[in-house]
Amino acid sequence: MARVLTPRAEDFPRWYQDLIAKAKLADNGPVRGTMVIRPAGYAIWERMQAEMDARIKAAGAENAYFPLFIPESYLKREAEHVEGFSPELAVVTHGGGKQLAEPVVVRPTSETVIGEFMAKWIDSYRDLPLLLNQWANVVRWELRPRIFLRTSEFLWQEGHTAHATREDARAYARRILHEAYEDLMVNVLGIPVVVGLKTARERFAGATATYTCEGMMGDGKALQMGTSHELGQNFAKAFDISYSSAEGGREHAWTTSWGTSTRMLGGLIMCHGDDNGLRVPPKLAPVQAYVMIVKDGDGVSEAAAKLRDALRDAGVRVALDDRTDTAFGRRAVDAELRGYPVRVEVGPRDLAAGNAVVVRRTDGSKAPTPVADVVGAVLAALEADQRALHDQALEFRRSRTVEVSTLAEAIEASAAGWAMVPWSAVGVPGEAEANAQGVTVRCLLRADGSVPDSEDEPDLVAILARAY
Amino acid sequence: MARVLTPRAEDFPRWYQDLIAKAKLADNGPVRGTMVIRPAGYAIWERMQAEMDARIKAAGAENAYFPLFIPESYLKREAEHVEGFSPELAVVTHGGGKQLAEPVVVRPTSETVIGEFMAKWIDSYRDLPLLLNQWANVVRWELRPRIFLRTSEFLWQEGHTAHATREDARAYARRILHEAYEDLMVNVLGIPVVVGLKTARERFAGATATYTCEGMMGDGKALQMGTSHELGQNFAKAFDISYSSAEGGREHAWTTSWGTSTRMLGGLIMCHGDDNGLRVPPKLAPVQAYVMIVKDGDGVSEAAAKLRDALRDAGVRVALDDRTDTAFGRRAVDAELRGYPVRVEVGPRDLAAGNAVVVRRTDGSKAPTPVADVVGAVLAALEADQRALHDQALEFRRSRTVEVSTLAEAIEASAAGWAMVPWSAVGVPGEAEANAQGVTVRCLLRADGSVPDSEDEPDLVAILARAY
Known part of the structure; x- marks a missing residue:
């Protein structure tokens, strides 16, 4: 088989770029550091979003949306925050054909503007905790961009919460860290992240504590895949987020923020990818079973369509590839690149013997399987390979x-x-x-x-x- | 009952603003013309998104994501397009602490950048049709902003497709118009839109034909709620989107674009709202049944929780309001403002007689109902009121x-x-x-x-x- 990607051992960064291009996950955008997320990549992101959104809602937070544009003056109110973000800001100076009286920055993160509105919305202790999340794009000008990992614009969720006490804020920052982030990464993405505390030097600009989920990539390097911050009363004081307590006094709130982004796509590739392409864990995969017609023949189309329907009825996310005008070998290479967990190959020869071939992406195994047993074999493979990918990554992390x-x-x-x-x-x-x-x-x-x-x-x- | 909102007949625009503020749907953002969508408003938008996204996917389009920042030069390539959008552009001149060599605009819409990538991705007729959609924020500087209706930043979906023939492009622009937009607006939002063709004067900048869904608002004015455009070969020529045909020649593609936005939230309010607040059609409502504990008493909490569970088990989106430390009257006013289709009021007096009170938002009717019959009554009310809201709006449109x-x-x-x-x-x-x-x-x-x-x-x- 012709070599499709630069092997990982030869040049890991090149392999990463090759994979993203050949699997059609993303392209570089025209403005330096920006990216275009193509349908194959975006479908994985949508599944990450759905799984994350459900966990965030289960933790009681509600979604909202705050503006892209933030007055420059807002950022300056919290000293460490502006110092941390100033070098990365994109600034809008003209709007509607005129120079703006005050330049506005494109949000690099939304602590400041959300702080302003929390101050308006919170009156008494009854309004706490206030648990907000938003799905949005943010901009941080990148000098050395790399798709999914460091891009000038990226997509993320950012949670922002206000609490009556430090203890409650801390408990919530950690609840999200474990119940949303760690759970999603370990149990859906199959990435055995280590969860810990950042040092003061590595803390988020303006935080009193930053917690992180760190994954080991296939070259032994670390990727920060999500962080959750205690902001103490820093933003509450800068934006006057205060509440009247049950005892009647006026107190500053304690706030948190936490975020995960399209960077997780980079982590997924670098944790599970191999020299043939991506391997997507079954629970995450937009397409879990990819039914392929090898070539046309007696009853082949009908058998493939029946298998597609049977898999769908069994709750499997399934797609049918009947593009027999494209060579099977090329389609199979593409399927490997995309990392569909299971392929079901239906061709005249195997079908004549009553079989389809079940191919597992995780270990490359190919098993001729009686047509009536395919659904069961696929379900078993999906379950086993979710675990297998996680365990391989854990074993690799331990070995390194x-x-x-x-x-x-x-x-x-x-x-x-x-x-x-x-x-x-x-x-x-x-x-x-x-x-x-x-x-x-x-x-x-x-x-x-x-x-x-x-x-x-x-x-x-x-x-x-x-x-x- | 104290007057909560300015009556519609007295001052319709004031009523609209009052409603948005009092129902906590949205706030004005700090930068002129921007908005903050609060959780109560965003939850409705999420339901609109989910329903629209399903229809767009059913029509075969795939989601992707293109950059927020577009080189200024891209916009200039299609003459009518740049002329139409220039007065509304926000321009970024500084990034990462430096003046940019070429200013970039914040996307007002993405025809140009998507055109650039379609040209890269399309090679032969086999690559057509290419059916893309993205959910994104866009910026059009507004001189006279109004929340949801005209804001400098808004959220939307924008579809962009490329086809081999004019006929195929036209058929797809109309398929989206009817199967996604009209169907969603009429059958979910309950707004009997009129679907027609825009005149040349009202066409989208760069289009050869613009189709529109127009809704009548409660003051007799029209709201353009969604548009679908045939772009002819204008963008295909400007960005060289071409393909080799089955016959071997090189042809320019025919493209379309189509969009709906958070403006639909404004249409929803102005079509169905009344002097007590919003009325949300049941199929759209994030909370369809709002179970309220009137005041504590023997078995009240247990009965309310049981009703909540029974409604949830029956597939109803339900919330329980047990905040008995807030006056019932105030909570009921808030529930009217939010427009929950059905309230189920559980209090000691009615419960002693074996009843809960089912209150329908659409007509204000209150029916004491045996607890065992509540689920059935709610389901019937949800079905009837979805139709009733649509029919009232249609009757109003006809009368005006x-x-x-x-x-x-x-x-x-x-x-x-x-x-x-x-x-x-x-x-x-x-x-x-x-x-x-x-x-x-x-x-x-x-x-x-x-x-x-x-x-x-x-x-x-x-x-x-x-x-x-």
């Missing part, structure tokens, strides 16, 4: 993670994977030293793997790695 | 539409509603005269009510009205 005791060892080990090292052996100066060599502290964990409240807790473990 | 024979009569009749007048009595000069008096030709119809192919057909009828 080493425990070391010094900063120097950790930096060295980061060339090939992740290093776990006592945070006390790194500290703030060690972190700067690692950064200078292209290595970052991805997150801090307790010894038992749980998420710490503060980087000042004793006996924390730091994960050091190179990252996207 | 007059048939006249001269332009002068048509302009006069437009003060109170719609005028139907022979297009031959208006013509291009008459249209300009009407425009000068604030009256527009909303669309052209054949005598039998069907949609004409061209404004040059004989015996066409024009609908003249004032419009939003």
Whole structure:
């Protein structure tokens, strides 16, 4: 078989770009750093959105929509926030044919404008917690863009909540972290993320604590796949988000924000992709079973259509490929590239023996299967391969993670994977030293793997790695 | 009962603004002309999106996403298009802290950037038709903004398709018009839109034909609620969207575009709202049945929760209001404002007699109903009131539409509603005269009510009205 993609071992970044182009997931946009998400890529994003949206709603948040344009002055109200985002802003200076009196920025994130409205909407403790989410595009000018991973415009959800107490804010930021983000990534995307606390240096601009989900990619590097922030009272004070308490006093609220984006598509590719293309976990896949007519022949079309219908009736997301005017080999290569979990190949020869061929993308196995048994075989494959992809990724992560005791060892080990090292052996100066060599502290964990409240807790473990 | 809203008859625009504010549907954003869609408004929009998205997918189109930022030069390639949109553009001149070499515009619509990519993706006739849709925000600087109706930023879907022949493009533009737009508006939104052809003067900038769905609002004015355009080969030539035909030649494609937006929320309010607030048609309503605990008492909470569960099990979208620390009267007023189709009021007195009270928003009727019969009564009310809202709107439209024979009569009749007048009595000069008096030709119809192919057909009828 001709080589379709640059092999991962040869040039991982090139493989990534090749895969995105050949599977028709996305293109570069005409304005530097922007992207066009093509139907094959967008269908996966829609499934991520639906699964995430259901989890966010289950956690009690409601969707809303806030404007794209934010007055420049809003960003300046929270000192760390404006410092963090200023270098990345896109600024609109002209509207409706005239120069604007005050330039407006295209939202890089919406803490400020949402803070302004939370202040209007919240009056008493009865209005809390206020739990909002929005699905939107945001813009952060990127000097070194890479599709899905770092683009000047990307799609995301951003949650913003206000609470009466620090404890309630913290509990909610963590609820989203675990019940929405970690659950989706592990159980739907099949990516065994590590969940931990960011160091002060890696915190979101304006946050008092940032929690993160970190995934290991196929080259051993880390990808930050979602973050949840406690904002303390920083934005509440900057925007006067306050409430009258049950006791009658006026108190500032405690706010959180949290986001996941189209970056997850990049994580999906780099975690599960192989040298033949993408592998999409069955629970996520827009097309779970891809019924292909190998070539026309006696009863082939009818058998393929029947299998399509039977699979659909069994609750499988299914598509039928009857484009016999295109060579089967080319269509099969495309199906591999797209990463459909299961292919069901229907051709005259196998059909004459009463069989169709069930091909599993995860391990490449091909099993001639009696037509009457195909639905059962597909259902079993979908269930097994959801688990298999996760377990492979977990095994890979474990094989590329080493425990070391010094900063120097950790930096060295980061060339090939992740290093776990006592945070006390790194500290703030060690972190700067690692950064200078292209290595970052991805997150801090307790010894038992749980998420710490503060980087000042004793006996924390730091994960050091190179990252996207 | 205290007056909650300015009555419609007293000041319709004020009533509209009051309703949006008091029902907490939306707020004005900080940058002039932008809006914040609050959870109660956004939930309705999400239902519109879901229903529209299903229809668009059923018509074979696939979702994709194109960049927010478009090089200024792209817009200039199609002469009528740039002329139509230039006055409304927002322009980004600075990105990442630097002045941009070429300013970029924030998309007012995406024909140009999508045209550029269609040209890349289409090679042969096998690639046609190419049927794309995107859900996105767009920006058109508004001098006289009004929430949902004309905002500087709004949310919409925009479909863009390319076809091998003019006939195929026309058939698809009309398929979307009828099967997606008209069907959604009439059968879900309950708005009896008139579907027709725009005059050359009212056409989309760059189109060869524009079809429209026009709804009559509660003040007799018209609202354009969705449009579908044939773009001929204008964009195909400007962006070189071409294909090799089965015969081997190279041909330009024929393209279409079509859009509906958050403007539909404004239409919903102005078509069905009354002096007590919004009335949401049951098929659209995010909350179809609103179970309210009137006040606490023996078994009240349990009965209310059981009713909520029974309604949910019957497939009804239901919410439970147990906020007995807020006065019932105030909660009932809020429920009227929000327009929940049915309220189920559960209080100690009625419950002692084995009843709950079923209140229908459409006609205000209140029926004490044995608890065991509530689910059946709710289901019947939802079905009847979906029809009732549509029929009331249709009856109103008929009562405010007059048939006249001269332009002068048509302009006069437009003060109170719609005028139907022979297009031959208006013509291009008459249209300009009407425009000068604030009256527009909303669309052209054949005598039998069907949609004409061209404004040059004989015996066409024009609908003249004032419009939003």
